[in-house]
Amino acid sequence: MKTHPVFQAATFWQRELANRTVVAPMSRVSATSDGLATREMNHYYTAFARGGFSVIITEGIYTDTCSSKSYHHQPGLATVGQTESWEKVTRSVHQQPALILAQLMHGGALSQYLDVTLAPSAIQPVGNKMVAYGGEGAFRMPVAMSLEDIQTAKQGFINAAFNAYKAGFDGIEIHGANGYLLDQFLTPELNSRQDQYGGDMPNRYRIIAEIIAGIRLVVPKRFIVGLRVSEGKVNDLGYRWAGGLHTAGELAHVIKGSRPDFVHVAVQTGEWERDSFYADGSSLASVIKEITGIPVIANGGFHRLDKAAVALTRQHADLLSIGKAALADPHWPAKTLNGAPLIPFHRDMLWPEATISHTQRIIDREQTISHHL
Structure with a gap:
């Protein structure tokens, strides 16, 4: 097992990584009502570091107090108190040789929480809100963002990145995937703007490029600035770009121009082969890797x-x-490497609620049953 590629050491961002494993961002709905990271969240993230993961990406963290929040009990990096609450988490994680990155997220039209939502254009999202995150019923018709709204959203990402740096994070991941605000700008069916933020791919990507550039101005060079992208969306699992591979190439080229430190290619159904491949055998990940040269x-x-x-x-x-x-077993790398039995995931761990405490109750129950068998 020690020779498996996933357990090979690597150097990225001038850091030595023990292996190639990353904890994917997962919404946990477990912050305080005012967006503070809790002791429970501290234990949750620290467990991944102790379990052998090299990089941990947090759940989506909201970036401003205006319009970015997506659901109740979502953590933020928009206030002094929220920033200070995350310091305890990063300090604990860094007791192990792991990096921790803050995923910065603006919900846009997919907010489960806000009565008035903002989006590139006034186009109602398909599907329904997510019960596990406190949502109910159809998404609201969003308000089309003014240029002032766009500037506010951009500045929220920049400020949150600086707060992440102050809180001790090794870097951030800009959430440009899964149907949330920045992905709404990228998606032609959701972006009918006629100004500099709509139309062709460079224009639709412009807000992301400007966020990356703005963040670079306020954080040290060593601070990691990454980007997450996808085709599928949480409210539209089967969505695919009409242009397929051509669109993937267009996106890769504009990403290359904005120079993030990494690109995280997400899938929506949890199956890489199902969500990511094109007819020529390439994947969205391989297209971006080949064109950009970025990790x-x-x-x-x-x-x-x-x-x-x-x-x-x-x-x-x-x-x-x-x-x-x-999520089911935060010690997955260490256990897999040593051939120890793993706790398997099943749907009840995230249903009917996705909180850390609910997941832990199910895990404890499963371990108790297993012990008595």
């Missing part, structure tokens, strides 16, 4: 080691993010 994190069922080996050895990705399997 790529791929996502989608990579707790299965055969799949992980293919992704790494065939140059689809440099690092692999693991979600549900990590």
Whole structure:
């Protein structure tokens, strides 16, 4: 097992990583009502570091107090108190040789929480809100963002990144995926703007490029600035770009121009092969990796080691993010490396609520049952 590609050491961002494993961002709905990280969240993230993961990406953290919040009990990095609450988490994680990155997120039209939502254009999202995150019923019709609104949203990301630096994070991941605000700008069916933020790919990507550039001005050079992208969306799992591979190439080229430190390619159904491949055998991850030359994190069922080996050895990705399997067993790398039995994931761990405490109750129950068998 020690020779498996996923357990090979690597150097990225001038840091030595013990292996290629990354904890995928997962919404946990477990912060205080005013967006503070809690002791429970501290234990949750520290467990991944102790379990052998090299990089931990947090759940989506809201970036401003105006319009970015997506659901009740979501953590923020928009206030002094929120920033200070995260310091305890990063300090604890850094007792182990792991990096921790803050995922910065603006919900846009997919907010489960706000009565008035903002989006690139006044186009109502398909589907319904998510019960596990406190949502109910159809999404609201959003208000089309003015240029002032766009500037406010951009500044929220920049300020939150600086707060992440102050809180001791090693870097941030800009959430440009899964149907949230920045992905709404990227998606032509959701962005009918006629100004500099709509139209062709460079214009639709412009807000992300400006956020990356703005963050670079306020954080040290060593601070990691990454980007997450996807085709599928939380409210539209089957969505795919009409242009397919061509659109993937267009996106890769504009990403290259904005120079993030990594690109995290997410899938929505949890299956890399189902969500990520094109007819020529390339994947969205491999297209971005080849065109940009930037380190790529791929996502989608990579707790299965055969799949992980293919992704790494065939140059689809440099690092692999693991979600549900990590949630069920935060010691996945150490246990897998040593052949120890793992706690398997099942749906009840996130249903009917996705909180840390609910997941832990189910895990404790499963361990008790297993012990008595």
